[in-house]
Amino acid sequence: MILAGQKVLITGASRGIGEACARRCASEGAKVVLVARNRERLDEVRDSLPGDGHIAISADLRNPDECVPAILKKACEDGLKLTGLVHAAGIAPVVPVKMIATAELLDIFTVNYFSFMLLVRHFIRKTASDGGSIVAISSVAACSGWQGLSAYAGTKGALNASIRSLAVELADKGFRVNSIMPSNIDTDMLKEMTSVLNEDEIEQLKKKQPLGFGAPEDVANAVAFLLSPASKFITGTLLPVDGGYTAI
């Protein structure tokens, strides 16, 4: 088990990529701290994980100043420090720029980016960890253009840019910082994003990825690797897990 003895905090853990990460980490021997808004779903996921000692924390990352310190405090109440942090929480509203509003920009940046920075800030404190691996779920939207996703892409571009500086800043403190850039992954988020597309349009979308739409587990596999000792020489990396999307 590649994550034996580890304890990983995962945001967005109640569904999609976050849930898949929680399941993979638990199956690889890690204790998992699951964070998401939906309490009921969170408890369901936690109770279905292999192993024991998993913790579920219901929190809304729209108010990171208040909730992030509380999340990290609760995560370590069992006396065990964290060794990994995965930020899989995110929102992806498809909004043509002609309709964008500041309130919406603040919302998406708060969940997707500001909360990540606050999580890192509190994760690296001695009360929470003694070094470890940080993984942000970014997106290929950060480096390729998609209609209606300029705001979302902005948040992922911000994540990508910060990853490199964080990796440099935290290396001598024993932290590695990387991001994973998925393309279209078969999740509820993708269903919401493509809700107004017809079958032909969805087929066109699928053709952008030589390997078709990915599964959440495909991303979780890469997350587990980046959390594991096997990736000990990898930091500051933006890893596409995209079915060949960026190869075209």
Place this chain on the structure above:
Amino acid sequence: MTNEKKIELLAELFEVDASEITPDKKLSELQWDSMNMLGLIALFKSELDIKLPAAKIRGFSTINDILEEMK
């Protein structure tokens, strides 16, 4: 929200003059494509705090169908 404001927002969405946004205007005569459908969802959310399901939008055929949902 005033009727005038609703018309103004829809004119912005469809990138036409407000005078073209009349209740009986067919959406097929405007640029009723997936981007504008998503723009409409965003408009309802930010201006009216209403979550507009995609299934409902696909049933719209005139401006009046949209105006009815804006009440």
